[in-house]
Amino acid sequence: GESVGLHLPTLSVQEGDNSIINCAYSNSASDYFIWYKQESGKGPQFIIDIRSNMDKRQGQRVTVLLNKTVKHLSLQIAATQPGDSAVYFCAERGNSGYSTLTFGKGTMLLVSP
Amino acid sequence: GAGVSQTPSNKVTEKGKYVELRCDPISGHTALYWYRQSLGQGPEFLIYFQGTGAADDSGLPNDRFFAVRPEGSVSTLKIQRTERGDSAVYLCASSPDRILGTEAFFGQGTRLTVV
Numbered sequence: 001g002e003s004v005g006l007h008l009p010t011l012s013v014q015e016g017d018n019s020i021i022n023c024a025y026s027n028s029a030s031d032y033f034i035w036y037k038q039e040s041g042k043g044p045q046f047i048i049d050i051r052s053n054m055d056k057r058q059g060q061r062v063t064v065l066l067n068k069t070v071k072h073l074s075l076q077i078a079a080t081q082p083g084d085s086a087v088y089f090c091a092e093r094g095n096s097g098y099s100t101l102t103f104g105k106g107t108m109l110l111v112s113p
Numbered sequence: 114g115a116g117v118s119q120t121p122s123n124k125v126t127e128k129g130k131y132v133e134l135r136c137d138p139i140s141g142h143t144a145l146y147w148y149r150q151s152l153g154q155g156p157e158f159l160i161y162f163q164g165t166g167a168a169d170d171s172g173l174p175n176d177r178f179f180a181v182r183p184e185g186s187v188s189t190l191k192i193q194r195t196e197r198g199d200s201a202v203y204l205c206a207s208s209p210d211r212i213l214g215t216e217a218f219f220g221q222g223t224r225l226t227v228v
Binding site: 034044103 | 154155156161172206218
């Protein structure tokens, strides 16, 4: 399928390394954040989420950190595998009424065996 | 079904034609979202439904774009007088309840090409 990764910041790592993908979000009133993984030709796939009343949340091999002071979100992937290669997007949701998810620009992660 | 289903997966149309893109959300999900994704960009919000009503259509770029969800399940995104700039992947997502802030599950998208 057609790549969604053109013109995106790229992080290249070796298999087994830990990866950190960063995201600066825009709305200080956002109350919910999600990291999505998108492989070529597919829709975004949920990885992990975090609410604004938390600063860290862990999943399987993944950790999300939230720093509301500087409006920064990061995704840490432990022991990165070739199957982790994809474009990663952070998304934020405002806290008013029917606010929807707003996506960041995305980062392409390339994992070499 | 097990996930969000979008049809067709690919659509090629001529400039000026009318197209309809279909989304079947996960059964029981009340919230449904349409996004558009251009090459190398993140998904861009178009419209959000809560049940049958469009709770937020602020992302629709102009009046050539319209979406419906008449029975609170399947949704159709309609584009009139298509232009080459409409070419993109159109993504649909659903979630159980927006109020709870639960994750949105995405379909594979429909790749629209206007020639």
